[in-house]
Amino acid sequence: MQLKITTKARQKEGKRSYDDACGLAHALELIGERWALLVMRELMFGPRRFSGLRRDLPGISANVLSQRLAELEARGLVRRAKLPPPASVQVYEATEWGLEAAPVLRELGKWAVRSLEHDPSRPVSHVSIMMSMQTMFDSGLAGDFATKAGFRFGDVTYSADIGDGRIDMQRGPIDDSDFTISAEPGELAAVLYGGAPIDAISVEGDMAAAKRFVTLFPLPPKVS
Amino acid sequence: MQLKITTKARQKEGKRSYDDACGLAHALELIGERWALLVMRELMFGPRRFSGLRRDLPGISANVLSQRLAELEARGLVRRAKLPPPASVQVYEATEWGLEAAPVLRELGKWAVRSLEHDPSRPVSHVSIMMSMQTMFDSGLAGDFATKAGFRFGDVTYSADIGDGRIDMQRGPIDDSDFTISAEPGELAAVLYGGAPIDAISVEGDMAAAKRFVTLFPLPPKVS
DNA sequence: CCGTATCCAATAAGATACTG
DNA sequence: CAGTATCTTATTGGATACGG
Numbered sequence: 001m002q003l004k005i006t007t008k009a010r011q012k013e014g015k016r017s018y019d020d021a022c023g024l025a026h027a028l029e030l031i032g033e034r035w036a037l038l039v040m041r042e043l044m045f046g047p048r049r050f051s052g053l054r055r056d057l058p059g060i061s062a063n064v065l066s067q068r069l070a071e072l073e074a075r076g077l078v079r080r081a082k083l084p085p086p087a088s089v090q091v092y093e094a095t096e097w098g099l100e101a102a103p104v105l106r107e108l109g110k111w112a113v114r115s116l117e118h119d120p121s122r123p124v125s126h127v128s129i130m131m132s133m134q135t136m137f138d139s140g141l142a143g144d145f146a147t148k149a150g151f152r153f154g155d156v157t158y159s160a161d162i163g164d165g166r167i168d169m170q171r172g173p174i175d176d177s178d179f180t181i182s183a184e185p186g187e188l189a190a191v192l193y194g195g196a197p198i199d200a201i202s203v204e205g206d207m208a209a210a211k212r213f214v215t216l217f218p219l220p221p222k223v224s
Numbered sequence: 225m226q227l228k229i230t231t232k233a234r235q236k237e238g239k240r241s242y243d244d245a246c247g248l249a250h251a252l253e254l255i256g257e258r259w260a261l262l263v264m265r266e267l268m269f270g271p272r273r274f275s276g277l278r279r280d281l282p283g284i285s286a287n288v289l290s291q292r293l294a295e296l297e298a299r300g301l302v303r304r305a306k307l308p309p310p311a312s313v314q315v316y317e318a319t320e321w322g323l324e325a326a327p328v329l330r331e332l333g334k335w336a337v338r339s340l341e342h343d344p345s346r347p348v349s350h351v352s353i354m355m356s357m358q359t360m361f362d363s364g365l366a367g368d369f370a371t372k373a374g375f376r377f378g379d380v381t382y383s384a385d386i387g388d389g390r391i392d393m394q395r396g397p398i399d400d401s402d403f404t405i406s407a408e409p410g411e412l413a414a415v416l417y418g419g420a421p422i423d424a425i426s427v428e429g430d431m432a433a434a435k436r437f438v439t440l441f442p443l444p445p446k447v448s
Numbered sequence: 449c450c451g452t453a454t455c456c457a458a459t460a461a462g463a464t465a466c467t468g
Numbered sequence: 469c470a471g472t473a474t475c476t477t478a479t480t481g482g483a484t485a486c487g488g
Contacts, residue, residue: 022265024355027332121245123243224320
């Protein structure tokens with residue numbers, strides 16, 4: 001059988017390196033591979049299963065996802081965990097340090113959507129749309145408005161708490177919300193960012209609060 | 225024989241796309257290719273020539289640099305310009321929008337250097353070290369200290385102005401500085417971040433100010 | 449169902465030579 | 469100096485098969 005030179009060469013170098021002490025170059029070695037940052041994004045609201053990641057990352061193949069998770073684990077951004085019995089299912093979760101990348105990811109996204117070529121009509125995951133709300137939330141527009149919102153995307157739920165000019169958000173059960181929105185992520189995006197009317201999505205509860213709520217997330221201006 | 229529907233669908237778009245409306249995914253389509261972010265980094269203090277970029281990006285090959293510049297230009301992050309006569313040489317410069325990515329790049333680098341695997345002994349460009357000072361500058365440590373510093377890396381010079389708890393920095397001639405540091409970028413990094421004594425580098429002018437200056441850039445703590 | 453391993457085709461990156 | 473052209477190597481994605 002023939003030896004695989006390529007494998008050998010890779011072991012020799014360890015891996016492709018930028019050979020640059022700059023923190024940015026190191027960041028690229030940590031999360032610069034294709035899909036890596038989107039995998040991290042999907043973990044930002046808590047642990048996920050392999051199949052869920054695959055579902056919400058349109059186009060990633062099982063072997064690439066597997067490889068990315070292994071690399072991110074080796075680099076200390078992700079760890080494997082087992083949900084407590086009786087579920088006992090294996091999940092992947094971001095480490096504390098991995099979670100600290102969240103603000104940077106949000107800023108990067110905020111910067112990028114100013115591009116003229118950004119196409120908002122493509123699919124979005126529930127993580128994406130919820131993260132985008134954290135990103136675009138305008139505390140000036142919110143003023144002293146306060147409300148608790150619930151979101152249902154299929155069987156995944158989130159709650160968001162607006163008050164004191166801040167937005168606080170987590171994945172998990174909805175309790176005591178003033179209103180609950182049920183929609184596909186893309187439908188919610190159309191209402192928040194595409195000017196679609198709020199009755200394009202299902203709202204239960206305080207409709208006035210919901211109407212105000214969806215105005216709090218202005219898009220940054222496009223580049224000139 | 226079976227048709228490959230998936231491949232066909234992607235070919236229609238011309239290039240590999242994440243097919244994801246998330247701003248972060250769009251950012252990766254803009255600057256997610258290998259080397260792209262480091263090319264942008266090198267443009268952050270003003271226009272650069274092809275050969276300078278090649279020199280300061282250790283390991284990039286001419287064809288990849290050429291391709292990256294063309295892509296970044298097509299995406300609106302970089303433009304070609306000609307320096308005024310008699311130089312009349314072609315340079316690449318970041319657009320206004322491209323420059324607005326600078327804070328994000330700094331935050332990404334700051335996050336990444338907390339990694340245990342970060343190796344600060346590798347080479348650095350003058351842009352890297354100057355950007356890192358903007359990143360790590362601690363206004364609390366500076367207090368009401370004010371000084372003007374000059375930096376000389378071969379024939380490239382920068383000036384930095386500290387005052388009011390801010391640091392202001394540009395590439396260009398040094399004038400009226402309280403002190404001027406001449407060193408290789410890596411030598412300066414060793415003093416700022418590696419605990420090397422300040423007499424490892426050449427300082428002209430107010431040595432007391434220089435000694436205080438180099439203490440203003442604490443590294444963030446490593447991950448636990 | 450939850451992945452992992454392997455094979456193959458397409459693309460991207462790297463090295464080097466070369467040209468105006 | 470400022471890139472192209474060309475060839476080689478590495479990575480990615482998709483399909484499929486396999487074990488828990």
